[in-house]
Amino acid sequence: xxxxxxxxxxxxxxxxxxxxxxxxxxxxxxxxxxxxxxxxxxxxxxxxxxxxxxxxxxxxxxxxxxxxxxxxxxxxxxxxxxxxxxxxxxxxxxxxxxxxxxxxxxxxxxxxxxxxxxxxxxxxxxxxxxxxxxxxxxxxxxxxxxxxxxxxxxxxxxxxxxxxxxxxxxxxxxxxxxxxxxxxxxxxxxxxxxxxxxxxxxxxxxxxxxxx
Numbered sequence: 525x526x527x528x529x530x531x532x533x534x535x536x537x538x539x540x541x542x543x544x545x546x547x548x549x550x551x552x553x554x555x556x557x558x559x560x561x562x563x564x565x566x567x568x569x570x571x572x573x574x575x576x577x578x579x580x581x582x583x584x585x586x587x588x589x590x591x592x593x594x595x596x597x598x599x600x601x602x603x604x605x606x607x608x609x610x611x612x613x614x615x616x617x618x619x620x621x622x623x624x625x626x627x628x629x630x631x632x633x634x635x636x637x638x639x640x641x642x643x644x645x646x647x648x649x650x651x652x653x654x655x656x657x658x659x660x661x662x663x664x665x666x667x668x669x670x671x672x673x674x675x676x677x678x679x680x681x682x683x684x685x686x687x688x689x690x691x692x693x694x695x696x697x698x699x700x701x702x703x704x705x706x707x708x709x710x711x712x713x714x715x716x717x718x719x720x721x722x723x724x725x726x727x728x729x730x731x732x733x734x735x736x
Contacts, residue, residue, distance in 0.1 A: 527631045530612050531653050533565070533591055534633070535680070535701050538728040539692075539721070540565040541709035542595060542684065546572055548581045555582055557714040559589050561721025567595035567615045567704065570602055576609035583610035593635075600626040607632055615704075617658055619643055624650035635682060641672065644679055654680045654701065662686045669698035689723050693731045 525533075534540065541558050543566055545551045555566060568579050575594065582592045593613035594606030600622040603614050607630055614627050619636035624647070627634035633653035638644045644655050661668055662685030669681060683695055684704040695703055708720040 525612065527633055527653070530591065531633050534613070534654070537563065537565050537725070538696070538702050538732075539563050539709075539724050540567055540682070540702060540704040541721075542567050542569070542704045542706040543710050544569040544571050544706070545578065545710070546574070548574075548578055551578045551582060552585055553714050554710050554717060555586060555590055557717030558709055558721050559586065560714075561718040562725035563709060563721040564589060565591050565593075565702075567593045567613075568611075569595040570598075570606070571596050576605055579606065579609040579611050593633075597623060599623065603627060603632075604630075613653070615656065617656070619647045619650075619652070621650055624652065627651070637684070641675060644672070645676065648679065654682045656682045656684050656704070658684045666691065666694045666698040666700070669695070669700050673699050689720070689727070692724055692727045696728060696731045697735075 541563055543554055568575050579592050591612050593615050594611035595615040597603050597614045597616045603623045603626045613633040615635045617637040619638055624634050628651045635654040635656050636647050636652055637656040637658035638647055639660050657668055661683040665686050680701045682702045683700050687703040687705055709717055
């Protein structure tokens with residue numbers, strides 16, 4: 525899949541599952557719940573050392589149904605290992621120039637976390653596909669989007685943190701391009717995850733259908 529196709533799929537779904545998980549079995553359970561609920565974008569965090577194994581297992585289990593990326597990628601070495609495991613995009617809480625170069629070299633979308641307009645513009649200059657507003661989205665909420673896009677309206681933004689079933693439409697009304705969620709899409713049973721995924725996707729689709 526080409527870089528632009530990956531990015532288009534991420535923004536088309538509009539909802540990404542942010543997953544920190546220790547076992548392949550639980551990762552597959554979470555993935556099954558997300559997919560059946562309509563969320564087909566998932567980030568596997570490198571906070572656990574077996575993240576690469578989990579990414580590879582999910583890619584093998586769901587080669588078409590799920591787009592799997594690597595999260596909490598802090599350096600170029602981890603980024604390349606994630607790509608070799610099958611990661612379709614690289615997600616991070618920070619911006620790193622060497623990671624950006626590595627992603628550009630292999631044409632993999634890079635989604636770094638940025639906290640200031642200066643950092644966002646620098647990340648764009650280094651080829652970032654989306655800007656993860658982190659952790660500032662957690663503090664400012666949906667009003668952050670207008671603040672950023674009034675100054676740099678071309679910046680593609682992903683909100684991570686502070687997104688709920690109750691305010692997700694408010695985020696998209698503000699102009700967010702995608703949202704990342706953890707607990708709602710990773711906690712509880714597979715049925716619980718599926719139900720939350722359905723509600724989130726339905727809210728996004730409802731907003732978009734009313735504002736086309």
